[in-house]
Amino acid sequence: MTTPQEDLLPATRRALLHRIAVAQAEGRAPSLVAAVVRGGETVWNGARTSVDGHGPDENVQYRIGSITKTFTAVLVLRLRDEGVLDLGDPLEKHLPGTGAGEVTIAELLAHTGGLAAESPAPWWERTPGSLRPELADVLGEQPFRHPAGRRHHYSNPGYALLGALVEELRGAPWEEVLRREVLEPLGLHRTSGRPQAPHAGGWAVHPWADVMMPEPAQDLGRMASAGQLWSTTGDLARFAVFLARGDDRVLSAASVREMRTPSAPPETAELAAGSGYGLGLQIVHRDGRTLVGHSGSLPGFIAGLMIDAEEDVAAVVLSNCTSGPAALTVAVDLVRIVAQAEPKIPEPWRPISEVDSAVLELVGQWYWGTYAFGLRLSADGEVGLEPLSGVGRGARFRANADGTWTGLDGYYAGELLRAVRRPDDSVSHLDLGSFVFTRQPYEEGAPVPGGVDPEGWRGIK
The missing domain is CATH 3.40.710.10 (DD-peptidase/beta-lactamase superfamily)
Structure with a gap:
């Protein structure tokens, strides 16, 4: 049971009245x-x-x-x-x-x-x-x-x-x-x-x-x-x-x-x-x-x-x-x-009624270089790309009819996000305004611009 949205608590109403009373008196209005x-x-x-x-x-x-x-x-x-x-x-x-x-x-x-x-x-x-x-x-x-x-x-x-x-x-x-x-x-x-x-x-x-x-x-x-x-x-x-x-x-x-x-x-x-x-x-x-x-x-x-x-x-x-x-x-x-x-009471969480398996396949962790990001699908059909470490450029994206998404805010507002697939229809990477996001950092075989060192990751003595 929740309090009706139209009712303000008496203490809130008094605080509001106090604020305008001070403004009128001190402002000599x-x-x-x-x-x-x-x-x-x-x-x-x-x-x-x-x-x-x-x-x-x-x-x-x-x-x-x-x-x-x-x-x-x-x-x-x-x-x-x-x-x-x-x-x-x-x-x-x-x-x-x-x-x-x-x-x-x-x-x-x-x-x-x-x-x-x-x-x-x-x-x-x-x-x-x-x-x-x-x-x-x-x-x-x-x-x-x-x-x-x-x-x-x-x-x-x-x-x-x-x-x-x-x-x-x-x-x-x-x-x-x-x-x-x-x-x-x-x-x-x-x-x-x-x-x-x-x-x-x-x-x-x-x-x-x-x-x-x-x-x-x-x-x-x-x-x-x-x-x-x-x-x-x-x-x-x-x-x-x-x-x-x-x-x-x-x-x-x-x-x-x-x-x-x-x-x-x-x-x-x-x-x-x-x-x-x-x-x-x-x-x-x-x-x-x-x-x-x-x-x-x-x-x-x-x-x-x-x-x-x-x-x-x-x-x-x-x-x-x-x-x-x-x-x-x-x-x-x-x-x-x-x-x-009286902070706003959020709407109840509800699951998505229908989901496209091709979209669901894309959620989870992605890497832009060595930066880790998470891609999440929300109930409204939008996807959000957020940095996992708190450092990086996040944005929400709205779905387009052709299977791509358009950025709604932040650095990527207006930019196009698309999933690039291999000939066998598996996902190769995400392309976001030419930036390549891969499932692993600098994933071997991925089309990372400049290429990936064939010796891979290694320690230095």
Whole structure:
């Protein structure tokens, strides 16, 4: 008998409440709302407030800033999956005349296109988008800060270009496409480009006095696809489930997994051990865990969404102040609290229902030179090649129809693994991207490049 997945223990719930209470009090936030998802369901909602015209809950809208970029990335991946574009395409192929057309779509998604971090003055987050009616106004006369593809440099104008790309290829405004293709299928009815009641007001809290001032809420115009959206913890909790599992009405599980895969290194050396970027998603490494999601901020608002796909836990944190609580850090902490206090109970082990004898023949120990590896067949039909001594390159492989396998991760991602057979159909060796794996180290008679010394193994006096 197991505890139902939807129930959190009282001690866990109190720890979650304590964390957001500390964040709201120490961050001096007018309000802070949070939600935790486990097993595909929202299992906890929390809120703390000291001032505002409503009681904040999972249905109150807050502005989510750059979490908007993840929604835009989903639209671009949909175009790729439909065959409308390739991520390696230069922008110019689909959206000519921008002045930044040499950058590829993948580079824009991963912030490696070399574009400036911000649009030219005036400060785009606090001024109306009508001041930047054209893409040329977003990019300016000198849009590049680095050579394309050379480094990760976060770029808000880059996501404005992706929004324009979506509009060009769909023939409709970005927000209309987003609602039709993502928000409505996923049931995100409280996510919108403009605030809908009930919604929080954005505040600036004085850094040296406990007083506040309202922040303006601007329509960002051409920059909307980089940070326009308003949403709720309820909607973002559902969006987190989609980012962890996929939904064939929007994007497959394989495509959202691709979004979560590192595509760019961290921007600065001091972050190198802790972060990276995928395709529209930030990647955070904390305490041996890998989490994905995105932070967001606009004047008056801070937001954070974090997912631990392995533990199947996610957290959303929203607050209505320009600076204060570190929303992304709080979201990471909420995930950690649940994952540590109530770790995921693994599915029961079950044997394979049917097995191909030709595959079963390959499992066991193999050697690449003198390095020992084990090949294991799992119930999902994948095979895993792992170093037996803990030193070496391991990977998982997915079966292909022709009897080969394609690497899914690590050094061998995308590489082909095949069993090479002798004329009598017995297995000679494994070929992995030209590397020869044999049953014994430098096995006699095996086609080891460079040959095997005919005197074999020997001691030296």
